[in-house]
Amino acid sequence: MLLSLPIFTVLWSIGADSDGVWQHLADTLLWSYIGQSLTLMTGVGLLVLVLGVVPAWLVTMTRFPGSRVLEWALILPLAMPAYIIAYTYTGMLDVTGPVQGFIRETFDLRFGDYWFPQVRSLGGAIVMLALVLYPYVYLLSRMAFLEQSVCVLEVSRTLGASPWRSFSRVAVPLARPAIVAGLALVLMETLADYGTVQYFGLSTFTTGIFRTWFGMGSSTAAAQLSAVLMLFILVLIVTEQWSRNKARFHHTSSKYSQLHPKRLAGWQSMAAMVFCALPVLCGFLIPFLQLSWWAWDTRELVNFGDFSNLLYNSLRLALVAALITLVLGLGISYAKRLQPGMPMRTAVRVLSLGYAIPGTVIAVGVLIPFTFFDNTLDGWMRGQFDFSTGLLLSGTLGAVMFAYTVRFLPVSMNTLDAGLGKIKPTMDDVGRSMGLGNWQMLRRVHIPMLRGSLLTAALLVFVDVLKELPATLILRPFNFNTLAIRTYELANQERLTEAAASALMIVLAGIIPVIIISLSISASRPGHDSRIAD
Template identity: 40%
Template sequence: MYSRLSFSWTASSWAFALLLVFPIIALVYEGLKPAEEIFQHLMATVMWDYILNTVLLILGVCIASLLVAVPAAWLMAMCELPGRKHLQWALMLPLAMPAYVVAYIYTDLLEYAGPLQGALRDVFGWQNSQDYWFPEIRSLGGAIFVITSVLYPYLYLLARTSFLEQSVSLMQSARLLGKTPTQAFWRISLPLARPAIVVGMSLVAMETLADFATVDFFAVNTLTRAVYDTWLGYGSLQAAAKISVMMLFVVVLILSIERYSRRKQKVFQKALTHEDDSRFVLLGWRKWAASLYCWSLVAVGFILPFAILINYARYYFAASWTAEFFQYSVNSLVIATIVALIATAIAVLVGLYRRLDTRPSTVLPSRLSSMGYAVPGTVLAIGVLIPFGWLDVQINDVMQWLGMKGPGLLFSGTMIALIAGYLVRFSAIAVGAVESSINKVSPSLDMVSRTLGQTPVKMVRRVHIPLIRKGCLAAILLVFIESMKELPAALILRPFNFETLATYVYQFVSDEMLEYGALPAIVIVLVGLVPLIFLNRSLEQAH
């Protein structure tokens, strides 16, 4: 190992890391300033409703995800069911569906004028809504239902992995003691999987907090929607920053609860994991009920919405196959490619800096580079606008002082802001993928290279880069896909008259004309399926 790298390598690693975390610092600084009149007005009128709705939404989605995902994860890991081989990856498919698209589809199906209520009125002879009760889809409960249907795979994936890692001997002991599968679940599997379940629920909670489009479509006032409305409606960057700081506090609180809940818990398990012959074999109606339950989750979260999208695209193909569709596809492709390449380059830089420099402080750049992923997109967007807006003002003031015409919004009104927001948001994905590959490189190779007199740069070029090539490709792919799908940050940071596929689809959803945006929505879904395919293959190889 090299005790110290060159100054340029060290300086560039720290510079990129600080640039990625600077929007968060600027956001906190702006949010802690004395409150403006707009923010005071919001606090005196609607802010507590926003906070209450946010808390209820997070709790509702977390509880609902817990109730649907954990049983499905246990059935896939511990039981032999019809179609289990296909079900275990199909249950992850809803992650590829944008929640706002699912919200529109189920609103169209379940609202008063929709086909379901219309059929019920025809069958039972009801004349109007006063003759019967039907749950209102455009409500907090409807938002919980839709968001749960697409986010439960986070919890399912972690819980299933935890169940699969549990020792076979534990289940065999439960059988010898005459325990039923249900008793084995409550007394053995569930307690051992609690750390993974807590982590999964924290992910679900943060994704729920970050959701903007679904709650906006259902007119549920949450903090995420408050940030968007305050900036674009009132034009108050400071008030938006203060609300964003509230959301940062919620994120920190969620992460703190997750870590505190497992502060003293240590789970030791034998290396021997589950084999096919150790699974519980459900018989009779139980196996078909369990299989039907799991397929119902897939149908609600993916099969039915995707089938309706395909039907829309088939009927409205001519109206969707337009020059705008191609232009916005190119916009998304260009932005996503730039962000993926830059994020991966930064990840390689800070990852190898941590690997080759033995000082304890070298871990900080990679940690700072990863902070943005836990922050909602709307919050990061405000954090990017604060320094970029200040920089634009300073540049224009200097140009006017020199007697020249200012360039206008050079940073905050261009693609630079959009790229910067995406980088802050998704660099953590690249850092994780690259560091995972770097950690697999044997330290002995570094020692041999040093013994042969190789400089750090030569060793990186000849040894590390070839060995971490797959990790870099994975980082590029994952960041590219996430950038293609990102909506909240794009809505705030995009330049004037600039659209991505995500914002293009959302406009149709907002106008309740998803039929014309079904084709770009299908593109987004298909792009989102790529990481799920890779993830499923890696899980099959691991188990």
């Protein structure tokens, strides 16, 4: 109930009077918001499935030139904020950018003499978002493939299944909970994105919420649009669970042989290398090099003196938020496993809506009740004791952390749900037959088996908080800045080249944890022996 407070604050506004603004939106812009949001979700969802699942299978089950590097390199785009990559590619591919300039100069053409894809478009937004969001699906898919029994896959081959058929008919169905969990995170992140769609001039729910709030001056109508956005996520969750029809996915084999990836050769090796390297090249390396060039070009204009303080603030918030959401996510997911009744499932669904709400709306949902509490308490203390308590909750790092928890707890829960879903219920029965209580079962059985899921959940929240902007911008204490805020302030002033330095710091701060966690996930497979080389 406490963590759902911002959500209830938004839902409470549904019946409020918006002075005709909501009716105006319903008559004019609402269907445009719905149409473009659905198109964006569909395009991003299909693209991340291809970019996430296939490379995860290739780097796990096969070996080809560069596969060991690509195992962790495929996660690197996760550290790249979507709006930064949108700015970067627009600067590179626009009419005045270096790419089109090179084409005109090389072929002696003028503008209008040739066709070039429009970057600032719905298709461009789909590609930009997919390039930075596919690691959600890749991480969870790879973790699921690592935890699968080789014996099961070998049985499918003895029954005459080709490698592709074994992948599509055995491996993917077993990994479905993890794949769907990653896809759900991607779709919720797509719906909640503001920077990319606003920069590309698209009419989605998030841009509509901001225009209604700041342009029309109606926070009530903006909250009502947010409620419709939450309804979309609820439909996604219910539809996925209905499609499974109460099916569960468990490994029936308890034998986990050491992985012996198949070595590819010839055109298969080259195709696998190109397919896996392309997302890294487009989603990380090219924008990273362009940002590095801009940062070097403007090095004399950038003040690096306060970067250590900005980095410390960003890492501190990210680490604490990751730990809080990890503990709460594990407790809630395990409680749902123990008590899978309707009340618990309903509560989890409500909490899952938090990730779909833009950070700005969550910040308002936090600010309204926190400010009400502070003002009420201060008024009562003044009347009774002539003493002012000031602002105890609003305007503090506690309010920022509460917003982070509401926003990113679903990331932790979805990841841990996928991990718990692969642990057979008979494991719980065996533990209870040995006299283990619920706490002992969690500590001695589930947590060791969930090591990969725990690390993945911590990684996802850590990197997400590093990139989070709206909630921090609204709820932060005075004179408190992060790297994301500094990047936004400079980019908002059209000083993109100067913003490159702080943007690079966000990326660099997330790279090392990404690599470490990726290697840890690789070693978390049951039956893994680090002494045996691939």
